[in-house]
Amino acid sequence: TWGQVRGELLKSVGENNFSAWIDPIVFDRLDARTARFHVPTNFFGSWVSQNYGDVILRHLISAGVGVDRVEFTVDSGASRQAGNRNVAPPAQPVEAASLRPVSNLRTGTEELPGATLNPLYTFDNFIVGKPNELAHAAARRVAEGRDVTFNPLFLYGGVGLGKTHLMHAIAWDLRARFPGARILYLSAEQFMYRFVRALREQDTMTFKQIFRSVDVLMVDDVQFIAGKTSTQEEFFHTFNALVEEGKQIIISGDRAPVDMEELDARIASRLQCGLVVDLHPTDYELRLGVLQHKAEQAMARNPQIRMAEGVLEFMALRISTNIRVVEGALIRLFAFADLVRREITIDLVQDCLADILKSTDRRVTLDQIIKTCCEYYKIRQNDITGTSRARAVARPRQMAMYLSKSLTSRSYPEIARKLGGRDHTTVLYGVRKIEELMAVDSQIAEDAEILRRMLEA
Numbered sequence: 298t299w300g301q302v303r304g305e306l307l308k309s310v311g312e313n314n315f316s317a318w319i320d321p322i323v324f325d326r327l328d329a330r331t332a333r334f335h336v337p338t339n340f341f342g343s344w345v346s347q348n349y350g351d352v353i354l355r356h357l358i359s360a361g362v363g364v365d366r367v368e369f370t371v372d373s374g375a376s377r378q379a380g381n382r383n384v385a386p387p388a389q390p391v392e393a394a395s396l397r398p399v400s401n402l403r404t405g406t407e408e409l410p411g412a413t414l415n416p417l418y419t420f421d422n423f424i425v426g427k428p429n430e431l432a433h434a435a436a437r438r439v440a441e442g443r444d445v446t447f448n449p450l451f452l453y454g455g456v457g458l459g460k461t462h463l464m465h466a467i468a469w470d471l472r473a474r475f476p477g478a479r480i481l482y483l484s485a486e487q488f489m490y491r492f493v494r495a496l497r498e499q500d501t502m503t504f505k506q507i508f509r510s511v512d513v514l515m516v517d518d519v520q521f522i523a524g525k526t527s528t529q530e531e532f533f534h535t536f537n538a539l540v541e542e543g544k545q546i547i548i549s550g551d552r553a554p555v556d557m558e559e560l561d562a563r564i565a566s567r568l569q570c571g572l573v574v575d576l577h578p579t580d581y582e583l584r585l586g587v588l589q590h591k592a593e594q595a596m597a598r599n600p601q602i603r604m605a606e607g608v609l610e611f612m613a614l615r616i617s618t619n620i621r622v623v624e625g626a627l628i629r630l631f632a633f634a635d636l637v638r639r640e641i642t643i644d645l646v647q648d649c650l651a652d653i654l655k656s657t658d659r660r661v662t663l664d665q666i667i668k669t670c671c672e673y674y675k676i677r678q679n680d681i682t683g684t685s686r687a688r689a690v691a692r693p694r695q696m697a698m699y700l701s702k703s704l705t706s707r708s709y710p711e712i713a714r715k716l717g718g719r720d721h722t723t724v725l726y727g728v729r730k731i732e733e734l735m736a737v738d739s740q741i742a743e744d745a746e747i748l749r750r751m752l753e754a
């Protein structure tokens with residue numbers, strides 16, 4: 298088993314980290330739901346425990362090992378070459394007796410035909426902000442498994458906003474609380490695939506038995522089966538059977554049930570009976586939070602990498618609302634910085650992520666900037682796009698120039714045309730003016746910050 302888990306760990310932490318931190322540890326034994334490992338030194342042990350303890354634990358659980366914690370003890374005999382030794386598999390997982398669920402979660406150990414859970418998609422790794430706080434709170438509540446008040450729980454939102462992450466986090470939590478519970482997580486696509494196969498093999502009985510015997514059913518991306526008549530029909534029956542037995546169901550989709558045109562009306566109305574919560578597009582704070590969290594982890598793994606101040610803020614400001622894109626950008630950035638052995642600066646970000654920055658900066662348009670500035674300063678559109686030099690309109694115009702330059706990739710002449718400048722030098726001057734003022738005048742700095750947020754929202 299440890300051999301398999303090592304294989305999975307290699308995939309999830311990458312080759313470098315694996316050979317540095319996982320390979321040298323030696324599996325010792327499993328006792329009282331604690332997996333014990335030998336490590337070469339004290340420092341090594343605390344590092345592995347802090348940085349990889351969670352991942353190792355989750356992979357062990359994922360492999361079906363009955364374990365609640367991992368422990369690392371120093372054994373000078375444990376060293377690099379020992380890592381390659383094939384270690385005897387741990388004893389059969391022990392059934393946890395102490396954690397009897399209050400609800401009707403049963404114990405059972407047969408393989409369920411679900412998808413594997415990502416060890417990194419945990420609540421610990423989920424950053425909470427305004428856009429996702431409701432979804433997060435609902436997920437936490439359901440993960441407690443105490444009652445089935447929110448049934449079904451329906452999470453919806455655009456791509457890359459954390460639906461799958463939250464579902465896996467719920468599954469991990471439930472697994473830890475109710476070790477024997479039959480928790481089935483899969484995508485709607487997998488559901489369909491299995492159903493179609495059962496039809497083909499004329500074995501829908503087994504299919505029904507499996508799906509109707511679970512304690513918790515999680516179906517990700519339900520929009521996939523909208524419009525697929527027979528799959529929807531089967532899904533509807535499964536769904537009803539489970540709800541009637543008071544089993545928890547958690548479903549995600551890219552839209553609200555009522556907006557899924559081809560979704561069976563009966564399914565939509567059943568979904569409405571539970572708790573429907575959406576994940577909103579991210580805001581600046583949430584993106585920054587995610588970036589800080591991920592950057593911290595990445596820096597811990599690559600201590601030689603240096604990052605200049607303001608880089609994460611710049612990325613949070615300039616990269617789109619999809620967290621997957623934000624994450625991907627950071628991973629690429631670290632790989633690049635490692636390769637060229639340079640400090641990560643805003644310049645480096647602009648070099649390395651030019652394509653991403655370009656594809657997402659069209660979110661804010663010059664017209665939006667003009668409109669927002671007019672509302673904020675309570676002036677008319679004609680004033681800001683005109684040429685009056687009166688302070689009351691000139692300063693807002695300069696602010697609009699500054700925002701245009703920092704939030705879009707429009708050129709100075711383009712901005713000049715929109716904002717009543719004579720030519721690019723007017724804009725250049727306006728931008729510099731605001732930058733200078735921001736350093737000395739906290740009111741101006743605050744205006745810029747608020748406007749930026751209004752535009753980002």
Ligand code: ADP
Nearest residue numbers: 422423424456457458459460461462587620621
């Ligand atoms: P969705 O299923 O909504 O398309 P995912 O759950 O796959 O989105 O999330 C995309 C990526 O962003 C994943 O790697 C996930 O870990 C990460 N992610 C999303 N939301 C958060 C969050 N609030 N905190 C940390 N990481 C997040």
Ligand code: MG
Nearest residue numbers: 460461462517
């Ligand atoms: Mg998803």
